[in-house]
Amino acid sequence: MDIAVLGMGRMGQALARRLLRGGHQVTVWNRTKGAARDIVSVGVVEAPTVTDAVHGVDVVVTMLSDDAAVRAVALGELRSSIGSTTSYADCSTISPTLSDELAERFPDRFVAMPIMGGPAAVVAGHATLLVGGDGDVVDRLSPMISSLSDTVRRYDTASLAITAKLTSNLLLLSGVVGLAESVAVGRCGGLSDDQLRDLLGARALAPGLQNRFDSVLAGSHSGWWTTVLAAKDAGLALGIAHAAEVELPMAAAVRHLYAAAASSGLNDADIAAVTNLYRSAGQAPGRAADSSSTGSSS
Template identity: 35%
Template structure:
């Protein structure tokens, strides 16, 4: 069993790390907020005080970080301690440009693949995520399989690119459902009737996501992902959605809560 270092223990990282512990891997964890790492110690993980300490003896390093800035900071901190032959799996949603920049900082002999995920905390806990993988997953396939279904996307960075494509469509779709519900309010239509009609329409999938329970994809991260998409090309709809998301009151709520929040926003 490979020695694995897992860096980034947010709402997604913690259940993913627990799956590796349950599979019997020797796991070292690090998180900027140390208390979150301590929760994994109770399950058998070794807690490192710095990214460099976490990766020093690792065969495989997994990063699950919030944004490109965090990705750069963590790689800068851990790169001097990486050994030749180590495999880095970047599972963060940072986009193809940032992934390429991060990979370029790695020392010789360290290989990197991008494997951002689609799914929330419920699927992370049960190993049912969708992994968009750029590069060759072969050497770490058994580890990736612990998290869910692997979709091979092409060369390095292709997984990060496809994740941004898919998640942008989901975010725009959920926001459209939120505005549809607000429109229904102005007509005085019963909510149950509206939700059922939307669920049985061509937008049924994003309607299910808009009203899903037990999931947590903060609105602030959705805004970040849309911003990554907008940085690549002109996207008028995404631009409008980004403006909506950034003016909402509680950006720590799940993306689905845009339905409630937009219903309260005055025209």
């Protein structure tokens, strides 16, 4: 298939690489020029505009950072230039409301396809695709989908696929915060990092947290899921619950913590860097060590 990938962040580049390996013709576009330099060297074509990128392709894929970016591209130049037979798959993590709006604006051609897994998993073909939308459109995209991953979960609507992604994301984000706080407690009580690794790293953690355990210990800045995107995703999860008049106090705290990490200068750091908030005497952010915060519970 001829496929255009719009958005050349880490995940967009990983998608382009995987699609190229699958035998597809891949054209890419990014708002900031030069981001696709590495993948152009392996055979991907970079287009100067969205219109040039999507001209004559079978499928357009967007992988952009948030609602504002997707809305600007999809409902701007893409909508005015997409071909009459071209399908559109959005892989971004956006709000369910916007995803359903895209389904309405691109009738009979749109699916939401958020991805569970990082860039390395995408390139290796080990990611999970959450595909939501019209079955006929999904069937038309099957050559692309099958080349990306064998693990596909289907949903009837775009918003359900997005909700599934945000549900999974919130669980991992909350787990990383919980791990960071557990590490802080252990350090405050005198445990060494080796002792914490022996206690927590091998047995007590779910696989998703095990993958980030050493990064949490190190306060790692390297990675692909930034604290800014984490705060955004937690906020989107909160929005789903609030629309149903359900309060999520822990999710609100998680969003606050990642936003605090981002504003502390860690905006481009991986979510594991949230542990850096606890490195000053092991205190929770924004709280002084006083009698009200050190008392035991009954």
